[in-house]
Structures are given as C-alpha cells and as structure tokens.
Amino acid sequence: METDNAGDDFSAAKQNDCPAIDFRPAKRWGASKQDVWSVINEGAEASRIKPCVNISGWNPPEFIREAAKQALDRFECNKNGSTKGRSRLREAISKGMLSVWMAFLIPGDEVILFEPYFDQYLDGIYMAGGVIRCVPLRSPAKADIAICSSSEWTINFVELEQSITSRTKMIVINTPHNHTGKMFSREELRHISDMSVRHNLILLSDEQRTISVGSVGKHFLCTGWREAAAAAYEQSLCNGFWSQTRTLVREKMIRLCQVFQELDLPYTIPEGSYFVLANLLKVQIPRVYRTPPHIRDRRRDSLLARFLIMGLGVTAIPANEFCSPEHPCLGENYLRFAVCQGDDILDLAKARLRRLQLYLTG
Numbered sequence: 001m002e003t004d005n006a007g008d009d010f011s012a013a014k015q016n017d018c019p020a021i022d023f024r025p026a027k028r029w030g031a032s033k034q035d036v037w038s039v040i041n042e043g044a045e046a047s048r049i050k051p052c053v054n055i056s057g058w059n060p061p062e063f064i065r066e067a068a069k070q071a072l073d074r075f076e077c078n079k080n081g082s083t084k085g086r087s088r089l090r091e092a093i094s095k096g097m098l099s100v101w102m103a104f105l106i107p108g109d110e111v112i113l114f115e116p117y118f119d120q121y122l123d124g125i126y127m128a129g130g131v132i133r134c135v136p137l138r139s140p141a142k143a144d145i146a147i148c149s150s151s152e153w154t155i156n157f158v159e160l161e162q163s164i165t166s167r168t169k170m171i172v173i174n175t176p177h178n179h180t181g182k183m184f185s186r187e188e189l190r191h192i193s194d195m196s197v198r199h200n201l202i203l204l205s206d207e208q209r210t211i212s213v214g215s216v217g218k219h220f221l222c223t224g225w226r227e228a229a230a231a232a233y234e235q236s237l238c239n240g241f242w243s244q245t246r247t248l249v250r251e252k253m254i255r256l257c258q259v260f261q262e263l264d265l266p267y268t269i270p271e272g273s274y275f276v277l278a279n280l281l282k283v284q285i286p287r288v289y290r291t292p293p294h295i296r297d298r299r300r301d302s303l304l305a306r307f308l309i310m311g312l313g314v315t316a317i318p319a320n321e322f323c324s325p326e327h328p329c330l331g332e333n334y335l336r337f338a339v340c341q342g343d344d345i346l347d348l349a350k351a352r353l354r355r356l357q358l359y360l361t362g
Contacts, residue, residue, distance in 0.1 A: 036119060036302075036321035039295060043306050049313030052345050052352070063239060067231035097121065100204055101128040109169035114155065116179045116322035116331050121172065131167070134324035135160050137180060143266060144281050144333065150182035150270045157191055164195070170202040171195075179322060179336050180277060181270020249274045252339040252346060259350040263357060274340045277319060280304055281333040282360050299332045308335070312352045 044051045059065070105111070107129030113121060115134045125132055136159075140152040173192060175184040184192075196203045236242060253269075253276060260267045266279040285307050295302055301318035308314045319331030339346065 034294070036317060039298075039302070040305060040309070040315060040317060043309040044315055047309050047313060049310075049352075051309050051313050051315040052341070052349050058340050058342075061241060063235050063241075064232045067235070071231070097204070098124040098127070101125055101130060104202055105130045105169060108167055110165060110167045112160070112163055112168065112171045114173060114177065115324055115327060116319050117172075118174075118178050119322050130169070132324070133163050133165075133168070134326060135163050136323070136327045136330050137177065137182065139268070143268070144279055146266050147261075148266070148268055150177070150180045150268050150272075151185070153177075153180050153182050153268070155188060155191075157195075160192075161195065164199050164201075168199065168201060170204055172204045174205065176270065176272025178273065179275055179317075179319060180268055181273040181275055183271040249339065252341070252343070255343065256337060256339050256346050256350065259353045262354065263360065265356075274338055276337050276339065277334045278316075278337060279333050280335055280356075283356055284359050284361050286359060299328065301332045301334060305335055312355055314349050314352050 101111075101124050105125070105128040108131060109129070110131045110133050111125050112133045112135055115136050117134070122132060135155065137153040137155060140148050140154075142148060143152075171192060173184065175189075176182060177184070193203065195201070252274070257267060257269075257276060260278050265282060268277040268279075270276060280301075283304060285303060289307055289311065291303055291306060295306060299318070299320045301320045305316050305318040308316055316335035316337050319334035319336055320328070321331075323330040337349075341349075
C-alpha cells in the first residue's frame, strides 16, 4: 500500500540520480570586484552624516515630465511596438551601447577606450566577447599644483597607434569626455578619424565613420527612466533647453569650485558635462581613520572618497576606478564631483569641504 510520502521519496531519488547543476556565474564574471557605485552607495548609507553631492539632484524639466504623463494615456505607447522601435523615437535618438557591441564584436575583437573611461562600458564589451585596450588621456604637468582646462588633457597619438593590432575592431570616444569634460579638438578628431579609416576600424562615438549613441538620461536629467524620449528631443530644439542648461551648469560649476580655490586645491575646468575633477594630492587621510577591510586594497582615491563620505558627509567618485590596471596611478589623486544639485546642496557641500583645511599638507 502506498504512503502519502511515496511521491516525495520518488522525487528525492530522482534528484539524487541527477548531477548537480552549477548555478554560479560564468567564470568571466566571477573575478569581478565590487563596482565603484556599490562601494560609494554602501558608504553613504553607513555614514553618520547624510552625504551630499554627486547623486543626481535635479528633476527632469517640466516639459519632459508632462510628455511622459501624456504618453501613458496613449494606446500605442502601452502595447508592444515594432521590434525595431517606434519610428518617432528612431528619428529622435540613436541609443544602445550594448546593442552595438553585440552586433559588431566577434569574441577576441579588441576595443580601444580612452581612460579614465565610463566603467559600465567594460561589462558590455566583455559580454560581447571583446578585449579592452586602454589609451590614457594625460593630464598636464601642472595639474597637481594649478587649475587647468580639460582641453589640456591630451592623447599621445603614438601611443594610440601602437595600441592598434590586427584584432582591433573599434575605438570608443565621447566628447565631452566622461570624466574629464574634455571637448576633443577638430585636429584630435581628425587624427582619430584618419586612424579609423586607415586601419578599417569602427568609431563608436556621440558625434562621425561612426555609430552615434546618445543618452536621454544625461541630457534631460532622468537617468531612471526613458519614457517620452522622442518628445524631449523634439521640444528641446525649440524651447531654449540647451542654452539654458549650459548657462545653469556653468553657474553651478563656478559655485562649487569656489571652495577648491579657497583650499588651493587644483581642479580641471570641464569644457562640457556637469562633472569636475578635483586633485586632492594635498589631502592627508588622518591615521586614526580606519578603512574598511573590503576596500583597503583599492587605490588612494577610493580611500579618499570613503573618508569624505564618512568624515565630512560629501560624496565624490574616485577617478582611478575608471582606469585600467596598466595605468594604476593615472587617477589616484582625483575625485569626481557632480554639480547637478540645488544651490542649497552645493553650499552645504562647500561648507563641509572647508573642513579639509584640517587635513592639508604643505
């Protein structure tokens, strides 16, 4: 006579006969260290002082929020559309870094990045089977002691040429550059374009033998959503959004950088973007400050970022997290600050940053 547990016994026996399934991530991901955004956010949550700066603080403009509300009321926006995307959106934007890498990269193809690079490029390239080669943007010799322009960060074109191999498929460039704010000059772009043609490379860019990719989130301050993108781009061409935004960001950049001038801390004036790189070589982390074990093996800029979060209540992103192991010292003195905040938050950050005076070396 069968018992109520007979079925369970059969299932257990069947499971025992089957080999165990390995649910661990693929080896290409297994060695990945914790990303910088997780490290910074964990620090911000653990800080006694609610940190300010570097977390996007602006709402998207009203005309974009209104377009999103209207889109929710339209039937065609709430059903499956063409697999190629809505025609209106295709006309307004070109987007999809991962789509480009998956479409064009064959495993083993090499992709050249200018560093400091945006770290989220890495996983997309690795996922497509690509291999990353890095060419650094070099800061000017005076960067440790004086204010400089992002235009003074330069490419060594001999170094770029030497990085190209028979496996190179693509160069990635964005201007203004993330993270320095550098606008590549016409001459620099011509050099890169000529190399792309000469070596038959794809140039993935936000501008030219290019595949152009833009960012709705960065343009319109809505990194958490993509609705109403087409309407946003269309309306921005005629409502003064771009000129107003340039003026606003410039004013906020000047506002925040006043504190770096007060402290005699060099920084890079960006030609574009709402990021500013500050050189904190003169800042000495106090010996009494204890760095958590899980970030002790990171470079100096990561330790500085943690100290600012926990000790001052100011969040900044360590620049060396966007540099390759081949150039480990490239960004170790720099922290990246974002000025996309209300003036009250920027003023609070300045007040807190003035406490760095206690930790400056001669």
